[in-house]
């Protein structure tokens with residue numbers, strides 16, 4: 001396994017902490033990257049242009065850090081990093097708290113480093129949305145009419161784009177995704193939860 005990695009990234013560090021604690025660190029080859037300078041190279045593996053991203057032996061790539069940690073936890077026979085039973089929700093809640101705190105600290109950090117041109121960060125985020133949409137367009141044939149956590153997250157995200165960014169034009173050039181969403185948006189769950 002290979003990990004797009006930078007020691008300054010707290011999410012990457014969390015993954016490597018789990019790898020060490022579960023005895024898997026030796027199986028991971030670290031591939032150093034500076035995300036702000038090498039977004040194009042990173043997006044080949046992770047459409048979101050973020051680290052950590054773990055390349056598996058079959059060439060597929062797992063992201064984000066929570067998914068990678070769950071994957072690593074499935075590979076070993078020692079004590080699980082996310083326990084079963086009632087303790088699971090205590091651990092998951094603490095994880096969510098730590099993630100939220102880290103997410104907020106990263107926003108503070110990007111404010112500190114704002115000698116960047118005014119639109120640099122929002123342009124990068126726009127590229128990330130488009131790159132994720134392109135990947136979703138590619139994945140639509142694999143959905144097979146599934147209703148699961150993945151398709152519900154996608155339905156919610158696309159609905160948000162329509163709600164807050166009606167001129168974004170996310171359907172342009174993405175006919176499969178547009179057709180999938182048109183049908184998914186008719187589900188009673190989508191109708192019952194619409195903000196608009």
Ligand SMILES: N[C@@H](CCC(=O)N[C@@H](CS)C(=O)NCC(=O)O)C(=O)O
Pocket residue numbers: 008009010011012035048049050051052064065066124
């Ligand atoms: N939710 C993601 C967050 C990953 C993340 O934001 N990583 C930062 C580095 S610490 C990054 O790659 N930022 C680049 C960007 O946001 O474009 C995870 O848990 O993996």
